[in-house]
Amino acid sequence: MQPGSGARAASPLAPAWLALPRDLNELEPKMWAHDVERTPSGELAVGGVSVEHLAHEFGTPLFVMSEDDFRARARAFKEAFDAAFADVCGGVDVYYAGKSFLCSAVAAWVAEEGLRLDTCSGGELAVAAKAGLPGELLSLHGNNKSDSEIERALDLGVGRIVVDSLDELERVAAIAAARASQDPQHRELRAKVMLRLTPGVHAHTHEFIATAHEDQKFGLSMAPGTASAEFRAEVAGESGEAAAGAVSAAEEAVAAAAGHDSIELLGLHCHIGSQIFESEGFELAASKLLTFLAAMRSAYGVALPELDLGGGYGIAYTPVDTPRPPQQIAQAMAAVVRSTSAELGITPPRISIEPGRAIVGSTTFTLYRAGVTKDVVVDLPGPGEESSETTAVRRYLSVDGGMSDNARPVLYDADYSVVLASRASDAAPQLTRVVGKHCESGDIVVRDAYLPDDAGRGDLLAVPGTGAYCWALSSNYNYLGRPGVVAVRHGSARWIVRGETEQDLLSRDMGV
Ligand SMILES: Cc1ncc(COP(=O)(O)O)c(C=O)c1O
Structure with missing residues (x-):
C-alpha cells in the first residue's frame, strides 16, 4: 500500500474501545502534560523544546517529563484535599508514592510543593536522604522490611513506619527499645507507627468488590477470627469465647502496639488498589476504617x-479512560469521613493519602525512534455484518526500546496510546501494534493504536502516560541500557536520571 492511500475506515482487528480518530495529529489533552503541543511545523514539543532536539541531545528511547506539569499535579492534589478536608480535620497530608517514580530531583520538587514522600525500601530512603528531605516528611512502607531498613528509618527520624504485620511490629518495638536503652541520646525514642490494615475492599478501575477475607500478602486482616490463637485465648479469658471468636489480626496489632512503650501508635492505614476511577471503594474503605478506629x-x-x-x-492511558479531578475525589471522601465520624461520635482523625500515578503518570511520555515495519495478514473469525472481508492487515512497527522500559503491557496487559511525534501527517490511519526490540513475542509497547499509514523508519513516536511504574520497573533485559529521564522546564531540558551507557552495563561484570 502506498503511503496515504489507506482507507479511512476502522480496522476489524481494532478492539471495541478504540475509535477511529478524527485527526491523527490531535493530542488528547487528558493523556498529556499541559505543556505538550504540536508546533506549527507539526512536530511535538514540551515546554517549548522540540522532540527532535531532545532526541538529538539525549538519544532515544527517552523518558521526557514536564517539571511544571509534575509540580502542578502535586499542588492540585494538596490544594484539593486541603480544601475539602479543612472543616473535617484541618487539611490532609499528601505523601507522593515514590515507588511510581523517584529520583532526588523529584523528591525535592515534592517537598517544595508542600507534599511528603512515601518510600518502601532502604534504597528509596537513600534517594530521599540524597535530596536532603527531613525525616519527618518521610514514611516507610513494605511487607518485608529488613532490620537494617527499620534501623535506617529510625536513623533518619522518619515521620512514620507503616507496619504491615505483627512480626514487624515486634521487631520495630524491639529495635526502638534497644536504641532507647543503649544510647542516652535516644532515651525518649518512640518509633512512630501506623498499622496497615486490609479492609476487604478491592478496587480496580470501574469496579470494586468487598470481601470478608483478603487473600494477599499485604497488611493486617480486619476480618473476625483472624487474630492469633494466643490473643484469642487471652480475650476468651477476659471476655468469653464469643468475643474471642470475633477478634481480628488488626485488633491484636492495636493491642500489641498500645502495650509497647517504644511505639507511638499514630493510626491506621489502608490502600485498596490502583488505577481506580470511581470513589465508592475509597468511601467504603474510609467508613470501615473509621468504624474500627472508633472501636479501638x-x-x-x-x-x-x-x-x-x-x-x-x-x-x-487511552481516550476511554475517565479520570476524575482531585477536587471531586477529595470532596466525596471528605463527605464520608465527615458523616461517618459524626455518626460514630468521634473526632475525625487527621487524614493522609498516597497518590503516585495520578501525580506523575501523565507528566511524562516516552520518546522512541521507529525502525522495522512488518504487515501481517490476519484471518478474521468470519465475515462481519458490515463487511465480507475474511482477512485484515495488522501492522507491526518496531521501536528502539520495549518491555525493558515499559513492562506494564506484559505484566498487566496495560493499554497505551501513541502518536507520530516528529511531524504531522495527513496519511490514512493504519491500525498498528508498536512493539519493542526484545527477544520476546510479547514485547508489546502499544497493543492497538491508529498511526498514520506513512509512519515508519526514522520517525519519532511518543507514548504518553509513562511517568508511573515504567522507569521504576525498567530492566536491562537483552543488555539494553535503561533509558534516562529528562525534565523540561522554561524551554530547557536536563537529565534528572541519565541513561545507562554500555560502560554502565559492563561495570558489574567481573570478567573472565
Ligand atoms: C501502599 C501504597 N500506597 C500508595 C501506592 C500508590 O498507588 P498509585 O500510584 O496507584 O496512586 C501504592 C501502589 O502500589 C501502594 O501500594
Whole structure:
C-alpha cells in the first residue's frame, strides 16, 4: 500500500474501545502534560523544546517529563484535599508514592510543593536522604522490611513506619527499645507507627468488590477470627469465647502496639488498589476504617489521631479512560469521613493519602525512534455484518526500546496510546501494534493504536502516560541500557536520571 492511500475506515482487528480518530495529529489533552503541543511545523514539543532536539541531545528511547506539569499535579492534589478536608480535620497530608517514580530531583520538587514522600525500601530512603528531605516528611512502607531498613528509618527520624504485620511490629518495638536503652541520646525514642490494615475492599478501575477475607500478602486482616490463637485465648479469658471468636489480626496489632512503650501508635492505614476511577471503594474503605478506629479508641484507650487512605487514583492511558479531578475525589471522601465520624461520635482523625500515578503518570511520555515495519495478514473469525472481508492487515512497527522500559503491557496487559511525534501527517490511519526490540513475542509497547499509514523508519513516536511504574520497573533485559529521564522546564531540558551507557552495563561484570 502506498503511503496515504489507506482507507479511512476502522480496522476489524481494532478492539471495541478504540475509535477511529478524527485527526491523527490531535493530542488528547487528558493523556498529556499541559505543556505538550504540536508546533506549527507539526512536530511535538514540551515546554517549548522540540522532540527532535531532545532526541538529538539525549538519544532515544527517552523518558521526557514536564517539571511544571509534575509540580502542578502535586499542588492540585494538596490544594484539593486541603480544601475539602479543612472543616473535617484541618487539611490532609499528601505523601507522593515514590515507588511510581523517584529520583532526588523529584523528591525535592515534592517537598517544595508542600507534599511528603512515601518510600518502601532502604534504597528509596537513600534517594530521599540524597535530596536532603527531613525525616519527618518521610514514611516507610513494605511487607518485608529488613532490620537494617527499620534501623535506617529510625536513623533518619522518619515521620512514620507503616507496619504491615505483627512480626514487624515486634521487631520495630524491639529495635526502638534497644536504641532507647543503649544510647542516652535516644532515651525518649518512640518509633512512630501506623498499622496497615486490609479492609476487604478491592478496587480496580470501574469496579470494586468487598470481601470478608483478603487473600494477599499485604497488611493486617480486619476480618473476625483472624487474630492469633494466643490473643484469642487471652480475650476468651477476659471476655468469653464469643468475643474471642470475633477478634481480628488488626485488633491484636492495636493491642500489641498500645502495650509497647517504644511505639507511638499514630493510626491506621489502608490502600485498596490502583488505577481506580470511581470513589465508592475509597468511601467504603474510609467508613470501615473509621468504624474500627472508633472501636479501638474505646476498647484500648488509644488516641489513633491519624488515618491514611492510600493511593490508587486512575489516569488516562487511552481516550476511554475517565479520570476524575482531585477536587471531586477529595470532596466525596471528605463527605464520608465527615458523616461517618459524626455518626460514630468521634473526632475525625487527621487524614493522609498516597497518590503516585495520578501525580506523575501523565507528566511524562516516552520518546522512541521507529525502525522495522512488518504487515501481517490476519484471518478474521468470519465475515462481519458490515463487511465480507475474511482477512485484515495488522501492522507491526518496531521501536528502539520495549518491555525493558515499559513492562506494564506484559505484566498487566496495560493499554497505551501513541502518536507520530516528529511531524504531522495527513496519511490514512493504519491500525498498528508498536512493539519493542526484545527477544520476546510479547514485547508489546502499544497493543492497538491508529498511526498514520506513512509512519515508519526514522520517525519519532511518543507514548504518553509513562511517568508511573515504567522507569521504576525498567530492566536491562537483552543488555539494553535503561533509558534516562529528562525534565523540561522554561524551554530547557536536563537529565534528572541519565541513561545507562554500555560502560554502565559492563561495570558489574567481573570478567573472565
Ligand atoms: C501502599 C501504597 N500506597 C500508595 C501506592 C500508590 O498507588 P498509585 O500510584 O496507584 O496512586 C501504592 C501502589 O502500589 C501502594 O501500594
